[in-house]
Amino acid sequence: QVQLVESGGGLVQAGGSLRLSCAASGRAFGSYARGWFRQAPGKEREFVAAITGSGGTSYYGDSVKGRFSISRDNAQNTVYLQMNSLKPEDTAVYYCAVTPLGYGFTSDQTYRYWGQGTQVTVSS
Numbered sequence: 001q002v003q004l005v006e007s008g009g010g011l012v013q014a015g016g017s018l019r020l021s022c023a024a025s026g027r028a029f030g031s032y033a034r035g036w037f038r039q040a041p042g043k044e045r046e047f048v049a050a051i052t053g054s055g056g057t058s059y060y061g062d063s064v065k066g067r068f069s070i071s072r073d074n075a076q077n078t079v080y081l082q083m084n085s086l087k088p089e090d091t092a093v094y095y096c097a098v099t100p101l102g103y104g105f106t107s108d109q110t111y112r113y114w115g116q117g118t119q120v121t122v123s124s
Contacts, residue, residue, distance in 0.1 A: 002026040002113050006096050009118030012086055016122070020081040022096030022115055029053075030074040033099050036081045037108055038092035038120075048094070049081060050105035059105050063089075086122045093117040 008020040020036070035050035049070040050059045058070050069082040079096060097111035104110035 002098075004096050004098065004113055004115035006094065006115045006118040009094060009120045011121045011123065014086060014088055014122055014124050016086050017082070017084045018086065018120060020083065020094055020096075020118060020120075022079045022081075024077040024079075024098065024113075028074075029077060029098050033102070033105055034070075034072060034079040035097045035099065035105055035111060036070065036079075036094060037097060038090075038094045039117075040089075040092040043092075045095070045108050046092075047106040047108070051079065052102075052105075061106070083120070086120075088122045088124045090120060091122050092120060094120050 003025045006022050012018055031053040033052050036048040037045050038048050039045040047061045051070045051072050055072050067085045072079045095117045096115045098113040099111045101110050
């Protein structure tokens with residue numbers, strides 16, 4: 001049974017940093033693209049970042065470019081999201097996801113497996 005477990009969320013002041021992790025179990029996802037999405041209360045789920053299976057290419061949502069960085073460790077079956085210069089508008093539940101497809105990384109419809117999410121709260 002495939003399971004994605006996010007960790008690393010919490011409360012941080014504006015300007016601070018957090019590092020999210022998403023550990024996968026039940027299947028090796030070394031060749032699969034992996035992504036991060038977030039959803040704030042009353043808002044639609046938003047694309048944050050994605051990384052290809054090889055880790056050679058990354059994609060970012062406009063609102064996080066230059067502040068967030070996605071990386072992966074295929075040996076650990078884990079993907080990370082380093083979040084710097086956090087803003088109150090980054091407050092959301094952050095979800096990691098996995099897709100077997102080689103395109104459409106910014107769309108949540110592309111992803112097959114999802115974690116339960118981790119809360120990130122940025123205070124002003």
